Amino acid sequence: MRRPLGLLFLLLVLAGAAAGGWYWWAVARFVESTDDAFVQADISAVSPKIQGYVRELRVSDNQEVKAGDVLVVIDDRDYAARVDEARATVDAQRAAIAMLDTRRVWQKAVIAQAEASTKSAEAELTRAELELARQRQLAKVDVSSRQKYESADADQRKAEAGLARSRAALAAERDQLAVLDAQRQQEKAKQQQAEAALKTTMEKLA
DSSP: OHHHHHHHHHHHHHHHHHHHHHHHHHTGGGOOOOSSOOOOOOOOOOOOSSOOOEEEEOOOTTOOOOTTOOOEEEOOHHHHHHHHHHHHHHHHHHHHHHHHHHHHHHHHHHHHHHHHHHHHHHHHHHHHHHHHHHHHHHHHTTOSOHHHHHHHHHHHHHHHHHHHHHHHHHHHHHHHHHHHHHHHHHHHHHHHHHHHHHHHHHHHHO
8 A cells, every 4th residue: 555655645745846857948047136236238228300299109028129210200280391491492482582573674775774874975075175166166266156066065064064073974884783793793692591591401401
């Protein structure tokens, strides 16, 4: 009677030892336990190119990701408004330049008219000078009256004054064209700055 019981006990011990060995091999040898443990993990900081509220989260905890995956979607309404504002600034600068170009065309026409007036004044002065010289010679031989000579002298002075006014007006119109050219350069520089700002803002949204 004792012998079968001893054999049964031995079999139970062997079975327990086998089960314990299998558990250690399959599970227990991978388990670490300590009262003072530290966990090491790799942390990658993720920062967007633009600031804003998160509209959509496209990853979950411990999800594996790779380069190029979209992690979050940021609400871009503020930057879209900035793009619209920058585009409006560019359009405004283009309109300002177009207006200046129109004014330049008109100013050139004014200059051409002033040049024609100056040539006419020069011709009038030449005619008056010739008439004055003729009347002076006639007055010396008492062929022409003193009144005609004085009238010719007055016409010559009047022609000189008219030519001076025409030349001054022409110079003023040419100066105005130079002012328009300078303004156009300034507006062109502003346009380039506005286009650069628009490009930068759009790149942030890309």
